[in-house]
Amino acid sequence: MSIEEIRDEVRKVDLEILRLLARRMDLVGLILEEKKRQGLAINDDRQNELVLKRAMEKALELNLDVAAVKDIFQAIIDMSISRQHELSGEGKLP
Numbered sequence: 001m002s003i004e005e006i007r008d009e010v011r012k013v014d015l016e017i018l019r020l021l022a023r024r025m026d027l028v029g030l031i032l033e034e035k036k037r038q039g040l041a042i043n044d045d046r047q048n049e050l051v052l053k054r055a056m057e058k059a060l061e062l063n064l065d066v067a068a069v070k071d072i073f074q075a076i077i078d079m080s081i082s083r084q085h086e087l088s089g090e091g092k093l094p
């Protein structure tokens with residue numbers, strides 16, 4: 001494969017990652033509805049830890065940089081918490 005062909009594969013993978021992120025954000029919107037119904041807080045420290053632990057374990061298994069994967073998933077969690085605040089009409093205030 002030429003470098004351009006490989007870059008095209010990279011582009012497709014990037015697109016897939018973004019589509020999966022958008023799907024994750026849709027699911028997070030559904031979680032918010034349930035949280036509102038049950039009167040639960042948006043942030044759930046226990047669940048945050050679980051998501052990070054799961055990602056780090058998988059990263060280790062896949063021979064990825066565990067610390068970098070943790071940072072990526074922390075950013076994803078932060079993004080979904082912001083999204084839930086926005087959907088609640090609270091804007092981006094902490």
Ligand SMILES: O=C(O)C(=O)C[C@]1(C(=O)O)C=C[C@@H](O)C=C1
Nearest residue numbers: 031042043044047048051077080
């Ligand atoms: O599982 C939830 O309760 C979510 O809202 C999803 C999510 C996540 O992005 O994984 C986001 C915020 C919570 O603090 C915990 C986890």
